Amino acid sequence: xxxxxxxxxxxxxxxxxxxxxxLVPVGTATAQxxxxxxxxxxxxxxxxxxxxxxxxxxxYDPTWLQPLSVEVAGxxxxxxxxxxxxxxxxxxxxxxxxVNVGHVYRLRIGNMPGFPGxxxxxxxxxxxxxxxxxxxxxxxxxxxxISAEDVRTALSGQLVTRVIYLEQPQIAQELDPLHRxxxxxxxxxxxxxxxxxxLGRPMAIIRIGGRRPSAxxxxxxxxxxxxxxxxxxxxxxxxxxxxxxxxxxxxxxxxQ
Amino acid sequence: xxNLLKTLRLNCRLWLSGLCCCAxxxxxxxxxxxxPDGVFAASTPEELQTEQTSSLETGVATCAQGEPxxxxxxxxxxxxxxxQDVQPVQANYDVSESSAFRRRSxxxxxxxxxxxxxSFESRTSDHIRPVSQxxxxxxxxxxxxxxxxxxxxxxxxxxxxxxxxxxxxTTFRAAEPRLPSAQPGGPPAASVxxxxxxxxxxxxxxYIFDGGDRGHPVHxxxxxxxxxxxxxxxxxxxxxxxxxxxxASNRVAVYAPRFGAxxxxxxxGIDVAVNKAxxxxxxxxxxxxxxxxxxxxxxxxxxxxxxxxxxSASGVETAQLAHLSKGSEVLAQNRKxxxxxxxxxxxxxxxxxxxxVYQLNLEILEPATSxxxxxxxxxxxLSQATLTRATFRVQSTVGVEEKRxxxxxxxxxxxxxxxTAKSGDVITFRIHFRNIGDHNVHDxxxxxxxxxxxxxxxxxxxxxxxxxxGGGLSVLPNAEGSQTLEFTLDAPLKGAATGTITxxxxxx
Numbered sequence: 136x137x138x139x140x141x142x143x144x145x146x147x148x149x150x151x152x153x154x155x156x157x158l159v160p161v162g163t164a165t166a167q168x169x170x171x172x173x174x175x176x177x178x179x180x181x182x183x184x185x186x187x188x189x190x191x192x193x194x195y196d197p198t199w200l201q202p203l204s205v206e207v208a209g210x211x212x213x214x215x216x217x218x219x220x221x222x223x224x225x226x227x228x229x230x231x232x233x234v235n236v237g238h239v240y241r242l243r244i245g246n247m248p249g250f251p252g253x254x255x256x257x258x259x260x261x262x263x264x265x266x267x268x269x270x271x272x273x274x275x276x277x278x279x280x281i282s283a284e285d286v287r288t289a290l291s292g293q294l295v296t297r298v299i300y301l302e303q304p305q306i307a308q309e310l311d312p313l314h315r316x317x318x319x320x321x322x323x324x325x326x327x328x329x330x331x332x333x334l335g336r337p338m339a340i341i342r343i344g345g346r347r348p349s350a351x352x353x354x355x356x357x358x359x360x361x362x363x364x365x366x367x368x369x370x371x372x373x374x375x376x377x378x379x380x381x382x383x384x385x386x387x388x389x390x391q
Numbered sequence: 392x393x394n395l396l397k398t399l400r401l402n403c404r405l406w407l408s409g410l411c412c413c414a415x416x417x418x419x420x421x422x423x424x425x426x427p428d429g430v431f432a433a434s435t436p437e438e439l440q441t442e443q444t445s446s447l448e449t450g451v452a453t454c455a456q457g458e459p460x461x462x463x464x465x466x467x468x469x470x471x472x473x474x475q476d477v478q479p480v481q482a483n484y485d486v487s488e489s490s491a492f493r494r495r496s497x498x499x500x501x502x503x504x505x506x507x508x509x510s511f512e513s514r515t516s517d518h519i520r521p522v523s524q525x526x527x528x529x530x531x532x533x534x535x536x537x538x539x540x541x542x543x544x545x546x547x548x549x550x551x552x553x554x555x556x557x558x559x560x561t562t563f564r565a566a567e568p569r570l571p572s573a574q575p576g577g578p579p580a581a582s583v584x585x586x587x588x589x590x591x592x593x594x595x596x597x598y599i600f601d602g603g604d605r606g607h608p609v610h611x612x613x614x615x616x617x618x619x620x621x622x623x624x625x626x627x628x629x630x631x632x633x634x635x636x637x638x639a640s641n642r643v644a645v646y647a648p649r650f651g652a653x654x655x656x657x658x659x660g661i662d663v664a665v666n667k668a669x670x671x672x673x674x675x676x677x678x679x680x681x682x683x684x685x686x687x688x689x690x691x692x693x694x695x696x697x698x699x700x701x702x703s704a705s706g707v708e709t710a711q712l713a714h715l716s717k718g719s720e721v722l723a724q725n726r727k728x729x730x731x732x733x734x735x736x737x738x739x740x741x742x743x744x745x746x747x748v749y750q751l752n753l754e755i756l757e758p759a760t761s762x763x764x765x766x767x768x769x770x771x772x773l774s775q776a777t778l779t780r781a782t783f784r785v786q787s788t789v790g791v792e793e794k795r796x797x798x799x800x801x802x803x804x805x806x807x808x809x810x811t812a813k814s815g816d817v818i819t820f821r822i823h824f825r826n827i828g829d830h831n832v833h834d835x836x837x838x839x840x841x842x843x844x845x846x847x848x849x850x851x852x853x854x855x856x857x858x859x860x861g862g863g864l865s866v867l868p869n870a871e872g873s874q875t876l877e878f879t880l881d882a883p884l885k886g887a888a889t890g891t892i893t894x895x896x897x898x899x
Contacts, residue, residue: 178655265648266594268587268811275811278650293658302649303596305621307843309872309899320654327653334651336596 174329178296182342183239183359185328186260190237193263200233200364201264202276203339208283209248216241218360220348231276231366236264238361249283253290257281257343258358263336265301273366277338285343294344300331301338586644587810596648599812599844599898601820602805603642611635621871624822624839626801628884631830640803640822647812647898649844796829799886803837812898817848822892826884835880837892843873844899851895854878857888864894 176185189195205213207228214222215232217240226232234240238261245254259279267275277299285295302308319334321327331337348356584591584603591598600622607618609625616637619625624640801824808819822839826832841847847866854862860882869875878892 265597266588266590267597267648268646271811274813275646275648280652288656288658291658293656296655296657298653298655300651300653301596302651304599304649304842304844305871307649307899309843309846319651320656323655323657325655327655331651331653334653338650 174326174332177326177328178298178340178342180328182258182260182340185337185340186237186239186262186359189262193237195236195264197235197362199236199264200362201236201261202231202233202273202366203259203261203279204276205230205232205242205279205281207244207247207281208286210246211244211248212246214243215363215365216243216357217363218354218358220352220354220357223363224365226365231273233272233364233366234259234261235361235363236261238359240358240361240363241356244281247286250286250290253286254347255281255286255289255343255345256347257289257341260340260342261338261361262340263301263338265338279339279341281341281343289343289345292345294342296327297341297343298327298331298337299339299341300335302335306334584642584644585806585810587646591644591646595644597646598644599647599842601643601645601807601839601842601845601896602640602803604639609637609639611637619838619840619875621840621842621869621873624803624805624837626803626824626835626837628799628801628832628835630798630800630828630832632798636800636832638801638803640805643805643807643810643820645807645810645812645818645898647814647816647844649814649899796886797827799826799828799830799832799884801825801832801835801884802827814898816898817895818845818898819851819893819895822878823889824884824892825889826886829886831883831885833883835884837878837880839876839878839894840869841873841876841896843871845873845896846899847874847876848895848897852876852878852892853894854880854890854892856880856882856884856890858882858885862892 176188205226205228207213211228212225213228213230213232214225215234216222217234217238222243240259240261242257242259243254244257247253261277265272265275265277279299280297285297288295319330321330328337328340584600586598602624603622604618604620604625605622606620609616609618609623611617616627622642626638626640627635628638629635804823804825806821806823808821809816812818820839822837824835824837849866852864852866854864856862860880862878862880865877865879867875867877876894880890884890
């Protein structure tokens, strides 16, 4: 009889364990349906961590290069670094750069007409990729847009973090969220990666700050070593207007 | 005295049951032993013909079915039994070549099992094939492609089989084999997605979809259309019996990814402000917030009381205070369960089941009512089956055949001028519609509920019909911030008639 009781308790414990384990995928499914969930990563995670996690989960094809469209207000020269203190190449914006998914890259942006003599070193962390029709990859790059307001904020010593996401078509807004000139901003205490995940599929994290490489900077400052290929530009240049004026126009458009 | 009354009652019951048994035996003998329990049995072609007519007259809708049918003028449906009343569960009936009806619920086997207790259902379950119209058109493969026999060799073969069946003693043919949803060279079915890349289904967030029937299928409940989600494109029409039908088009996937950005600015000044706002240390110094924490503790206690039950059941008796915060997780799980229940309750199976039972009642009630003109007959019985069969024989001798032909049904095919687009591009959509039946369809409305990424270009919509008649277009805002286009045809669409709707939409 005691043996039977012990075995019964054991079975019940196993049943409880199975039940608890079974709740895990339920939580994941709930997160996908819009219910609040825990996102362990955020914009404050160390650069490269989210990309490394995604690369580990998705096992991206290292031979696939995801095109990025680097656009700077008014045009600029762009140099791309990948775990080396010398650039892979230099292009002028709008530039089409193809890189590996799951890696971090460092850009050097200079020759900006609105900011003479200044350079910024934003980093691009690529989380996910697109799946366009074969042979038309360059027509659908992920936009890496750096506005004049971003440059101004970075030069003032602050850090601008943009999480680029692929919009969910069914919950799309009538205005283009990326080009409507009023970016969707969240408080620094909020998780912008989680917010981007709610609105769509996070594709890249851009960090624009005042950090500059020095002679003692390690190669990790320049990225994680993914492949880079410079391709021809296919996008139109965006207007070089002061950020303040853009904001005023955006307010007018938004209230309409 | 009471014992005497009880004995009398018992004797009466035995006598009545014996009488019923005799009647049952007589009924079986009259039907050739094939129709116990209220089965509508038939053994001659004339009987079969009238039985088929009776099934068509009981409000059963047939759409895009390749078999001609012969309504008998002596049977008329009640005006109240219109298609809208039984719309959630409509069924296509395909009569087999055998000498009795075949009934099989392909839409929901659960219904068959539940209704199998009814003698009507259980006995006739081998001879009529209803195809639920709530299914996508691809599941009624024969129905979808039957109207395009000129481009489909398989359908032509089915037509040959049909002719052979007509040549035999009975006018019924074997059920046509079900075909795949999209045959080479044939029109795309509703589930077919026309896309520039086969990965459209795997990565739908990179595409704009238009067409098909996304999410809950379009249905009627209480005379109101429901389930019309964004991206849906459906045709609503009535066949010549006045029954409502809804058919979805195929889907078109336009590769047009659009991006957004969530921006955060952090700096020295902002960090100070944020830390003060988010930090618990500074705020905890306020007395009011101390009170709030006390309230939180009360809330947790109430939650823990619910958790304690489970822990004692699992053998863990001691619930430590440190685990009190986990109470909210348990509550969150309960919340998930409630949502699951809500989604179940709002789903359509419940509605379908109720309506299907209602329609079953109609099917049972109507033959008895129209033939005997008496009120009984809602429950199948031996005597009812016998009487119904006899009445059908009489009707078969005086029945007047109408023009043969398939019920009218609209098939939609959607096309896009480009399968890739960027924001600002204008795409021209074309919707080809065709009545793949022989009878006219009435009150034709073709509805396109645009996705929020598409905006109708004003003045670009037009309807072209082969017979020269026209139609109207109304553009209505929908709940998602986009637009719903409703194309209405002015005249009934004749059998095999075709038309094209063209409109432009701007990609946002």
